Amino acid sequence: MAIQVRERKRTxxxxxxxxxxxxxxxxxxxxxxxGGGTTVRAVDDVSLSxxxxxxYGLLGANGSGKSTLIRLFSTLLTPDAGEVRIFGLDIDRDxxxxxxxxxxxxxxxxxxxxxxxxxxxxYAGRLYGVSPDDSRPKIVSILHRLGIEDARMTEPLEKxxxxxxxxxxxxxxxxxxxxxxxxxxxxTGLDIRSKREVQTxxxxxxxxxxxxxxxxxxxxxxxxxxxxxxxxxHRGRLVAEGTxxxxxxxxxGGTLEDVFMTLTxxxxxxxxxxxxxxxx
Amino acid sequence: xxxSASAQVGLAYAFVEREIALSKRYWAWELxxxxxxxxxxxxxxxIGLAAPAITxxxxxxxxxxxxxxxxxxxxxxxxxLGLIFEQMGETIAWERWEGTIESTFMxxxxxxxxxxxxxxxxxxxxxxxxxAILAAVALFVPVDLSHANVASAxxxxxxxxxxxxxxxxxxxxxxLLWTEKGLQMAYIVQAVxxxxxxxxxxxxxxxxxxxxxxxxxxxxxxxxxxxxxxxDGADFARIWPNLWPALVVGAVSIPVGLRLFxxxxxxxxxxxxxxxxx
Numbered sequence: 001m002a003i004q005v006r007e008r009k010r011t012x013x014x015x016x017x018x019x020x021x022x023x024x025x026x027x028x029x030x031x032x033x034x035g036g037g038t039t040v041r042a043v044d045d046v047s048l049s050x051x052x053x054x055x056y057g058l059l060g061a062n063g064s065g066k067s068t069l070i071r072l073f074s075t076l077l078t079p080d081a082g083e084v085r086i087f088g089l090d091i092d093r094d095x096x097x098x099x100x101x102x103x104x105x106x107x108x109x110x111x112x113x114x115x116x117x118x119x120x121x122x123y124a125g126r127l128y129g130v131s132p133d134d135s136r137p138k139i140v141s142i143l144h145r146l147g148i149e150d151a152r153m154t155e156p157l158e159k160x161x162x163x164x165x166x167x168x169x170x171x172x173x174x175x176x177x178x179x180x181x182x183x184x185x186x187x188t189g190l191d192i193r194s195k196r197e198v199q200t201x202x203x204x205x206x207x208x209x210x211x212x213x214x215x216x217x218x219x220x221x222x223x224x225x226x227x228x229x230x231x232x233x234h235r236g237r238l239v240a241e242g243t244x245x246x247x248x249x250x251x252x253g254g255t256l257e258d259v260f261m262t263l264t265x266x267x268x269x270x271x272x273x274x275x276x277x278x279x280x
Numbered sequence: 281x282x283x284s285a286s287a288q289v290g291l292a293y294a295f296v297e298r299e300i301a302l303s304k305r306y307w308a309w310e311l312x313x314x315x316x317x318x319x320x321x322x323x324x325x326x327i328g329l330a331a332p333a334i335t336x337x338x339x340x341x342x343x344x345x346x347x348x349x350x351x352x353x354x355x356x357x358x359x360x361l362g363l364i365f366e367q368m369g370e371t372i373a374w375e376r377w378e379g380t381i382e383s384t385f386m387x388x389x390x391x392x393x394x395x396x397x398x399x400x401x402x403x404x405x406x407x408x409x410x411x412a413i414l415a416a417v418a419l420f421v422p423v424d425l426s427h428a429n430v431a432s433a434x435x436x437x438x439x440x441x442x443x444x445x446x447x448x449x450x451x452x453x454x455x456l457l458w459t460e461k462g463l464q465m466a467y468i469v470q471a472v473x474x475x476x477x478x479x480x481x482x483x484x485x486x487x488x489x490x491x492x493x494x495x496x497x498x499x500x501x502x503x504x505x506x507x508x509x510x511x512d513g514a515d516f517a518r519i520w521p522n523l524w525p526a527l528v529v530g531a532v533s534i535p536v537g538l539r540l541f542x543x544x545x546x547x548x549x550x551x552x553x554x555x556x557x558x
Binding site: 027028068074075076077078096099100102103104108112114115119122123126128131 | 387
């Protein structure tokens, strides 16, 4: 897979949509026996900035700390150390203001599964101060763009496929028109067609709505296709960062997969398989 | 200021609307729980009706009728208060089960508004269930409310609801922090409150240490006051000795419960407990 060189629209002055400085997060295992278990360092001294209007791809194997980092940026976890700012607001001190600017799509589409897509999204809209009168037409429009027909919108979500549920999750995040959208492996488990539809929607979202997007993935093709800049996360540490071209130039050229292998000593697929085995 | 207040009401209403939508989708389960409530309340009423036969004591119809009403007031008031208590914890447990708790917690809704919205949804449900159970039980068992002071009873119910909201918020910390068994922990707290609050008997029959616990349970005062109001027609002045302690417990338990919840939320975010795994 060759790295594509693309022309990017660059702003005159860069504004940080997200800046993280020396962020750390560790988890202690449950104390089944006194002193048992080892502390897992999920995020280890990560500093990064995502510029306004940018799509930033965080690439890493399973267990590399991508989801933990997204949860830290989503106010769902508090860092052990370091500082996170969203559009200049401190994520801890200005939590409510930060929440108004962000939204997140997680790898698992979580909904009230007996409720329909429309009911779930109207509820989500209300939580962000969007009245049903305003949200309903917007919901229909977004779901149409994502390829969901009218008849499916009023069915309980449990009757929709995993791909459709993930699209509804993306619609939920977009409904609040976030300034910063955090996408945690949004296309994992989707078929090729759904994956492409979601990727197109993500890019349209940035181009049409001035949204900033932080995307985690372990799909090299997706990272190269969507991201303006890529950060490679390995065992909780950000080991490299740059445009796909810069990464290739800095780390011996070739494909993004070659870059990943140079930096981590493993192919991404092998790293995922090893981590999956370790977790079972 | 008014705009901000109305915005908060709008946000809180989201939780009421969500519960109504869920109740519609789960209507069969709602029916099951309603039947369960009617059956358990009827069982208690029949114990009252059978008391002379069981004890070989006084079979004066007026005394039996009073005893049946004594038990029914206890069981239905407890059903109302218990639903408030259960619903808060169950909603948190449900959100954890569905996985929506992270979406709810990262929404720009102040926690106080969130919890007030959940309380409002809970009250609507508890009131609907209690009225339906009372109506259904009255079809089977003669209920003599000719001496009842309904206004006093309503004031007591409203006060009891407020007092229980604090306890319910505090207890919902269990399912927030312990996904698998947290709800059962909340049920244990509820069972202890049931034991010491004189739902089916006067608290004077309890051992001394249990009577000490009954003093801090708001249900003790609400149920006693409800009996005074519905059996003996007690007016506001006569229910006041039971009203003010319930008000005090409510005034203390709501801020304490809220603080406990906020602490638990911070702890969950520090330890990663909002998500079960990964």
